[in-house]
Amino acid sequence: MLALALLILPRAHSQDGTWLDFGNGLGETTFGFGLPLATAFACWLGGMDARAGTGWLADTAARRALPRIMDGMAPAVLWPLAGYAVASLTSAARIWRSNRGGFPLDALASNAGALVAVACVGYALGRLAPLRAAAPLIGMAVLLLCAGGLGEPLGLTNGFARQTYTGSGVPGLDALYGAPIPEWLPWLVTAVFLALAAAAVLLSARRWIPAALVLMLVIPIKLWLAASATLDGDQRMAASPVKLACFGSEPRICVGADVAWGDDQLLERVWQVAQRLDGVRGAPTHYVITTTEPVSVTSSQHWQREQPWSAAVAVEQDTDRPDPLLEGELADEIITDAGRDRCDWEIVREAYTWLVPPELRLVTSWWYSPYTPARTARLDALPRHERVAWLNAYFSGSRCPELPPLPRSHRPEAAQ
Numbered sequence: 001m002l003a004l005a006l007l008i009l010p011r012a013h014s015q016d017g018t019w020l021d022f023g024n025g026l027g028e029t030t031f032g033f034g035l036p037l038a039t040a041f042a043c044w045l046g047g048m049d050a051r052a053g054t055g056w057l058a059d060t061a062a063r064r065a066l067p068r069i070m071d072g073m074a075p076a077v078l079w080p081l082a083g084y085a086v087a088s089l090t091s092a093a094r095i096w097r098s099n100r101g102g103f104p105l106d107a108l109a110s111n112a113g114a115l116v117a118v119a120c121v122g123y124a125l126g127r128l129a130p131l132r133a134a135a136p137l138i139g140m141a142v143l144l145l146c147a148g149g150l151g152e153p154l155g156l157t158n159g160f161a162r163q164t165y166t167g168s169g170v171p172g173l174d175a176l177y178g179a180p181i182p183e184w185l186p187w188l189v190t191a192v193f194l195a196l197a198a199a200a201v202l203l204s205a206r207r208w209i210p211a212a213l214v215l216m217l218v219i220p221i222k223l224w225l226a227a228s229a230t231l232d233g234d235q236r237m238a239a240s241p242v243k244l245a246c247f248g249s250e251p252r253i254c255v256g257a258d259v260a261w262g263d264d265q266l267l268e269r270v271w272q273v274a275q276r277l278d279g280v281r282g283a284p285t286h287y288v289i290t291t292t293e294p295v296s297v298t299s300s301q302h303w304q305r306e307q308p309w310s311a312a313v314a315v316e317q318d319t320d321r322p323d324p325l326l327e328g329e330l331a332d333e334i335i336t337d338a339g340r341d342r343c344d345w346e347i348v349r350e351a352y353t354w355l356v357p358p359e360l361r362l363v364t365s366w367w368y369s370p371y372t373p374a375r376t377a378r379l380d381a382l383p384r385h386e387r388v389a390w391l392n393a394y395f396s397g398s399r400c401p402e403l404p405p406l407p408r409s410h411r412p413e414a415a416q
Helices: 002-012 019-051 055-060 065-094 105-128 134-147 173-177 185-204 208-227 263-276 326-339 345-355 373-381 384-394
Strands: 242-247 252-256 286-290 310-314
Touching (some): 019 134, 105 185, 185 208, 242 286, 263 286
């Protein structure tokens, strides 16, 4: 258990001081290392008790079977919990001052519930199969279940909670960052783990009817959890949504509370990109700036813009230095995905480069291709109303428009 504590400490310690990363790291270490070790340890204790050959004393003792089984299981449960508690609380104390968001008590509770469940099951299996090789074999089996997808229906596969965001009237946040996990869901997962532990104790004590009743109650809930759409994230931690502060009328610029940049500087840079799409049907109605990478949306139906939508990019956390690629990332989110699978590479490249403000085109070269003025000459030379019409067709989601003709000054014969 000391080894468990020492291994959890560096893995669960967040590099940027957020409780979300702390909870994700703690779950990764607990499910990747703690559960297999706790199962093998409990199986070894159960097998050792069975090999002692003192079952006849238990049959003739005045105490009932259930208290005796619980006494035997106590070390198998308490030692893993002690190592987990020391490691997790010590690691939490290291980042307490630099945290943002709420302390992930639900993640700590659900991980502890999983440890209790596998310890009780491991002890019962050790009593059932009192072989010396049973402990390492069962521990290896749990390790394989936790590492692969086979353990997902049992809740033994670790998931990673994503940071979610909330903002009044901002469209598509669930699609960009995932829907928030209900606050009650991790506690339901914890209760299911503890119920499975209770069933293992009752089965070991040969209390068949109570054990069957517990399993009849738990198994449908477990199946619902396995089939639930909330498996898109981690069911054992409900991260507190970060609020978005929105500015302007249309388009609106929304900045997450986790962004440390000055509002004026950030708003001005995003507004430069937004102004270049002024009057274009299908252009973003909201620009969302956070520290979390949005989920990429690439389906062609997504770009049939007949309703409000949000373009989102991520910036680095805890930095006062402006990101020189911010405008290029915005253009990539807006232009590149819109033309993917519909437009030729040359068309997408020119539209992308045109959207980047002229003074930044050398910095935000697209796909490491050097910028040349001829790349945007077609769109730059168009009158505004013709350029808006071309961009309307580009964002329509239907047939990709052809590039306008190259201006005479940029044609090869003009340079001769």
